[in-house]
Amino acid sequence: MSRDHRPGHRRRGREGAPSHPSGDRVLVLPGEELPSHGLKPGPGTYRVGGKVYASVLGLYSPRPPLARVVPLSGRYLPKPDDVVLGTVTDVQGTFWLLDIGAPRWAPLHMTGTPWNIEVGETERFLKVGDAVVVRVESLDATGRIGVSMQGEGLGKLDGGTIVRIAPARVGRVVGRNGSMIQTILNHTGVRMTVGQNGRIWVDGPAESVARVVQVLRLIDDEGMRPGLTEQVESYLASTDPTDARGPIGPGRAEPLDLDGPRAAGPSTDPPEDRGGP
């Protein structure tokens, strides 16, 4: 899995756990019985003895006729038509293997590209470490993920950088009707490609890219917290475009972070040269 832009890339999508009369959007855990009222077991659930239970940790989000739990964590699970960013991890004579953050690598066949490639020439076009945007075409019963690089907006990526967030957070980055991503683009003028697998390509002037990276981290961490949109807007509009640290510097408190009284944060200039022993 390609290492991208951030420390601690294994972010969790933190969500609110509100109560709702219908049980919608409630945090559920594996083994918990769901208020399914005759719904059939859909993704993230299973049925035993006429009752439906959650199988993953996530939000209960029924879509009649299906009971459904949307996972809050875990690897990206591909769906047909998803546009994703991948990194080439292996090159073979007729195809490449892509790491798209899914449970399996995805083979990209040379015929699934817009290029005219002879067998054995694949390395000339894509090599290990190259980043690409592809569409998920198919999933078969053995878990094989079919992807294609033919189509608008798909292809090899050059320049810019790649940020990784939890797949569960992608919806927040896009926002309702694209509102959040539009806010980001309006304030910064960067180019962005958001992959459903939580990998996001950003390109543009260095300061703008740095600020967008900070915003993406913020969204990844804060998620559903009220006021997030306002916080993002005020950060982007702030008059200090060179402050690459933004609202989040290195070393926020994390689980098991043991910053004790002697823990040192970022240092200032090192002291003068010491004297001899």
Place this chain on the structure above:
Amino acid sequence: MGSVGAKDVPVLLSPEGLRIDGRHLDELRPLAIRAGALHHADGSAFVEWGANKVMAAVYGPREVHPRHLQQNNKAVIQCKYNMAAFSVDERKRPGLDRRSQEISKVIAEAFESVVFVEEFPRTSIDIYIEVLQANAGTRCAGVVAASVALADAGIPMVDLLPAVAVGKVAGQIALDLKKEEDNFGEADLPMALVPQSGRLVLLQMEGHMTPEELGRSLDLGVKGCRDIYERMKAALRARYAAPAPGGAA
């Protein structure tokens, strides 16, 4: 099991029915679970149980290494339980030992009984359990930690897997043995429960018991597991619930 009658056998049960650490026969040791303790694993959990400190990490589902272990129709579950050299009183040499290998297998099979492995053919779900400090019941602490780590990693399962060891000390059935009780007691019965079905997917015994004692031990263990189950859920909720409005994340 230690030999009863050695000169330094501690008093395992007081006349008032209190154990060596003051607990009653059906009391658990203090248990703290933190989900998401590590930054780089897909899922993780840190468990402090009595004087045990156990870390578990889950990676996957991911491509299988070595490739020949791949299964066409399901994920394989690979589990490695290991004790750090400094986790026990007498330093343990690093490397594989037979006890750890057996425990690894038994734990892998327990999880294979509850994880929906058919959803991820040709992948591996790798579970790593590292005992950093040991005081009896490490395999149960490992199961608890690994179970929370699997949920943290978004792995679909029938249920979480609470686990606990029941034993016999000074002739009495006792829940959650600590080190001295394990060393000098008469039996040790680790088990793991699937709360949804009420069935056990891990069960071992060392020592001796009558069938009647075994029946009572199972009942006591199941009760203990249900208690532990609530704490596992609480640990996951603590990690995934929203922060208080206006509060820090």
Place this chain on the structure above:
Amino acid sequence: MSEEVTAEILTTHILDLAAEGKRLDGRGPDEYRPVSVEPGFVVTADGSALARIGETAVLAGIKLEPGKPFPDTPNAGVLTTNAELIPLSSPIFEPGPPQPGAIEVSRVVDRAIRAAETVDLTRLVVTPGEKTWVCYVDMHVLDHGGNLIDTACLAAVTALAHATVPAKRFEVGESDYPLDVQHLPIECTFVRLGDAIVVDPTFEEEQAGQGRLTVATDETGRVVAMQKGLVGAFSPDDVKDVVRRALAHGDRLRAIARGGPG
């Protein structure tokens, strides 16, 4: 085999930032991530410490046991170090025999501890030629976010500084006593990113790095170990500058090792 392939775009971005004196996480070239230690983390050990630098965490445990001195050094105790890069800590590790990375971390930390005479080995001897304390330093990487050497050394040295010789338990003496630790070496690791040389690399910076240089110093200002790693080169002037920086960082990290919350 590793499942981690770093996207070249990211490597290029890291180098572009470095050319402007910037880093991915906003640090300057001479800044460590937050550093902390927790001595006494494991009570079954004779000394222990959990050290964190950023998202990297290493747990070190000290075990002291009676043993025999080596035949050719009858008046010296025995100290051995071992680092485990356990698969729990990173997607890039697999179970099995020690990888070159683990061996390198062990040996580089070992050299620093030995050259600094952190533990006076002669004082570990109980009966010359027959009985000595054997001091095991075991380092377990729990979370790999880059810069394992500095974190492992900090954990090991902190653990030693808070260790107790279990004389009473092994019936070698009347009572346990603190392990006599004379010097505290601290390792500081730098990577070259283009023309810039930055301290305390993250995992991504190590992947992008074009040469890595570790310098260990002790509180008397001596350099007690050096290791150059990765593929790349440093000029003698680079090395001198790195040494100067390592001395300064060493002082700061040493204060943390000594006075960490316990």
